[in-house]
Amino acid sequence: MxxxxxxxxxxxxxxxxxxxxxxxxxxxxxxxxxxxxxxxxxxxxxxxxxxxxxxxxxxxxxxxxxxxxxxxxxxxxxxxxxxxxxxxMDLSLPGEGFEIGARHPLALVRREIVEIFNKLGFVVAEGPEIEDDWHNFSALNFPEEHPARDMQDTFFIKKGGEKGDIALRTHTSSVQVRMMEAGKPPFRAIMPGRVYRNEAISARAHCFFHQVEGLYVDENVSFADLKQTLFYFVQELYGEGTKVRFRPSYFPFTEPSAEMDISCTICKGAGCQLCKYSGWVEILGCGMVDPNVLENCGIDSKKYSGFAFGMGIERIANLKFEIKDLRLFSENDVRFLKQYKSSLI
Structure with missing residues (x-):
């Protein structure tokens, strides 16, 4: 009831x-x-x-x-x-403090690199970290037998598919391919991002790291344009007086190709453990975009030419902050990160 x-x-x-x-x-x-x-x-x-x-x-x-x-x-x-x-409550008591954060040294270096190339008209482009064989290898003129395709160097996820094997990208050059496929020259862009390679982790190597690659494609682009662009970049990043040299090298996607060294920022060229007492430190690879790569992306290589370059952000940070162990970048040790509080923005 x-x-x-x-x-x-x-x-x-x-x-x-x-x-x-x-x-x-x-x-x-x-x-x-x-x-x-x-x-x-x-x-x-x-x-x-x-x-x-x-x-x-x-x-x-x-x-x-x-x-x-x-x-x-x-x-x-x-x-x-x-x-x-x-x-x-006693409001006169001191409050509980809290830690002020700091930017990661790799983020600091990446931002500085982006700002320098922005002054030259380079925009930022990004792409997926999981890539197919076409964008990661084939379009970039990698032969079938190239060692970079081997399981020892690449983290493969899936075999086969319409555009070949699926893998974690080994470089951000795959973003260059996607950009050229999707548009028409001129292109002037940098591609920062994380990349992966099947390597043993040590003080000098890691299974993942960060790159910034650049691409400039237009009519009448020459190797002189490449050299002047990178010379300006070095002077802005490391200061005037930093010496630069280019050494002939080989990359499947550029021809001619070169590796670029700068005078050691630690010993100022006198010789130290970092530069192996040579006075020089390699910081990036570069070259003129191979005509085959342009044609693979639907660009007329007889009308257009271009240059490309790529550098490891960890290597740049090593020289800038004198960090000797790559593993520190990914361990998130607060004691390590606290050193960069002065760089907080």
Missing amino acids: LQDKITQYTEEINAFLTENAEELEQFRIRFLGTKGIIKDIFDEFKAVSPEEKRTLGKVLNEFKQLAENKYQSIKEQTATESVSKDKD
Whole structure:
């Protein structure tokens, strides 16, 4: 019967006590909510006989008032206790300090590289870290027997597919291919990002690292343009007076190709352990984009030419901050990262 329900719930309301705001809110929802007990009882009340309504009407109103008063009373008591606790606080005591964060050294170097090339009109382009064989190798003129395709160097994920094997990209040159396929020259862009190679982790090598690669394709682009661009980059990054030299090299996607060295920033060319007492440190590879690569991407190699370059951000950071162990970059040791608080922006 309705009277029995009211009696039962009245006992429950009288017995309810709490200091927890969440429990009080649950009480309000249970009894006073739009789908609560009181709403249900009033709905039942509509169906009783006129004689019962005269008897239960007053009881029902008192029951509702009881629930509302109980809720309001506990709510006010909780608020009063909270204010009392605040008054007990000694606001003259020093506050609890918190650590100020710092940018990661690789992020600092990446940002500086991007800013330098932005001055020369290079935009930033990005692409997927999981790539197919076409964009990672074939379009870049890698022969089928090239050792970079071997499992020892590449993390393959899936064999086969419409565009060959699927793997973690080994360089950000794959972004260059996607850019050239999707648009028309001129292109002037840099591609920063993480790359992966199946190498043993040591102080000098890691299975993942970060690169910044660049591409410039237009009419009448020459090796002289490449040299002047990279010379400007070195002077901006390491300061005027830093010497530069180019050594002939080989890359499947550039011809001619070169590796670029700078005078050691640690010993200033006098010779030290970092430069192996030669006075020079290699920082990047570069060259003129191979005509086959342009044709693979649907660009007329007789009309257009271009240059490309690529560097490891870790190598640049090593020279800039004199960090000797590559593993420090990915260990998230707070003691290591705290050294770069002065670089926070």
